[in-house]
Amino acid sequence: MSSTRGGRRTGRKPGIARRIKLWVRGTPPRRKYTWARRALQLVLLLLFSFQFLVSGVIIKGSLASSRLFEGHVPGLSAIEMMDFFAWLEQAAATHSPSAVSIIAVAVVFILYMLLLGRFFCGWVCPMDLLFSLFERKFTRMNAPPLTRPHHYGRVEGIIPLLLMLVYLALSVILGQPFFTSISPVASTTKLAAIIQGIIYNIPGAAVGLALSWATLTGIALFVNIIAEYVFGVKRLWCRFICPIGNIYGFIANRYSPLRVKVVHPEKCVKCNVCSMACPMSIDLVYYIANGRDIKDYRCLHCGRCAEVCPYGVLSLGFRLPKPAGQKTGGVREEGYWLEHP
Numbered sequence: 001m002s003s004t005r006g007g008r009r010t011g012r013k014p015g016i017a018r019r020i021k022l023w024v025r026g027t028p029p030r031r032k033y034t035w036a037r038r039a040l041q042l043v044l045l046l047l048f049s050f051q052f053l054v055s056g057v058i059i060k061g062s063l064a065s066s067r068l069f070e071g072h073v074p075g076l077s078a079i080e081m082m083d084f085f086a087w088l089e090q091a092a093a094t095h096s097p098s099a100v101s102i103i104a105v106a107v108v109f110i111l112y113m114l115l116l117g118r119f120f121c122g123w124v125c126p127m128d129l130l131f132s133l134f135e136r137k138f139t140r141m142n143a144p145p146l147t148r149p150h151h152y153g154r155v156e157g158i159i160p161l162l163l164m165l166v167y168l169a170l171s172v173i174l175g176q177p178f179f180t181s182i183s184p185v186a187s188t189t190k191l192a193a194i195i196q197g198i199i200y201n202i203p204g205a206a207v208g209l210a211l212s213w214a215t216l217t218g219i220a221l222f223v224n225i226i227a228e229y230v231f232g233v234k235r236l237w238c239r240f241i242c243p244i245g246n247i248y249g250f251i252a253n254r255y256s257p258l259r260v261k262v263v264h265p266e267k268c269v270k271c272n273v274c275s276m277a278c279p280m281s282i283d284l285v286y287y288i289a290n291g292r293d294i295k296d297y298r299c300l301h302c303g304r305c306a307e308v309c310p311y312g313v314l315s316l317g318f319r320l321p322k323p324a325g326q327k328t329g330g331v332r333e334e335g336y337w338l339e340h341p
Contacts, residue, residue: 033303033316037123045126048188052196063124064186064244065104080104084112085164085243086186089177092168112248117256121238121245122300125185128279130217131224131235135279156239157297160246167243184217185244234281239298249297257318258301260294262287267311274305274314288313 047059048066060067064086068079082104091097112119122128170178180186220237227236238245253259265288274284280298284305287294294305294314303316 031307033307040123041126041129044124049191049195051192062186062188064180081108083244084109085247086180089171089180092171093176113252115256116258117253117301118245118249118299119258119301122302127185134225159240164243179243182216184220187216235279239280253297253299254295260305261315261317261319262291262293263315264313265291268313273308277304277308
């Protein structure tokens with residue numbers, strides 16, 4: 001990007017101060033959401049990966065179940081946090097969820113349900129970072145999506161629900177949480193054990209865990225790449241296979257204040273740049289045309305659509321949900337499984 005002086009290009013990149021100012025103001029090309037997301041994802045991944053160096057004082061466990069500030073919370077041994085679907089699998093496997101786990105999942109459930117929606121997928125999950133690194137290399141930008149929202153929206157919403165039931169059934173049969181045990185997202189404790197074994201030179205401690213974690217991560221990445229490169233289906237893992245974010249998408253995205261807002265629908269020229277940039281293939285132009293905020297269960301709240309829009313039509317932020325049945329932009333709010341009535 002070249003800086004300008006007196007309306008002419010100087011051929012030089014803007015200085016650090018100017019670039020920071022552009023980043024804060026969000027002037028094109030806007031990447032402030034992406035950089036903030038990447039920073040948060042990397043910080044959390046490093047904290048979980050090197051939790052043994054601080055004896056778990058700051059954080060301990062995995063992204064599915066963790067303990068924060070152990071021994072440093074007055075009146076509590078630690079702040080317990082547990083993913084909602086991980087709790088469901090644990091309850092299905094043990095048939096007796098503990099009171100501690102109920103409190104732990106309530107903290108996370110309320111956080112996402114009342115405030116953030118599917119924030120976990122776009123801002124916390126390291127798989128989003130991994131998938132994004134390969135999307136630019138392997139995604140066929142001209143490939144049509146496998147599922148068209150105006151024809152197959154309900155089917156696309158039913159598939160992850162059916163898979164959730166399969167995971168829960170397998171947890172009951174096997175007597176242990178099925179998806180939690182095979183998911184790379186929930187296996188960050190294995191990554192920490194691998195790094196610990198390497199640093200402290202523990203014989204054989206890292207080999208088996210490294211192979212296990214690398215295999216799980218590799219399978220998820222391979223499935224995603226094949227779906228995108230061969231069929232043009234973006235984020236197959238996130239849209240269908242992984243229940244961790246989908247369950248928050250179904251429950252919370254419709255009501256959470258954090259959302260992609262349609263702030264200037266009159267400026268939209270239907271260039272479809274936002275829909276092409278969306279990692280979850282949401283038909284954003286439809287929402288914009290009807291003046292409706294993006295409350296689709298697939299929305300990761302990543303803000304990519306707002307970043308690439310050249311006219312400032314979209315914005316990521318907080319907005320209180322409107323009462324049920326209230327009209328927005330002349331269109332009655334409807335279910336978000338089927339975007340096109």
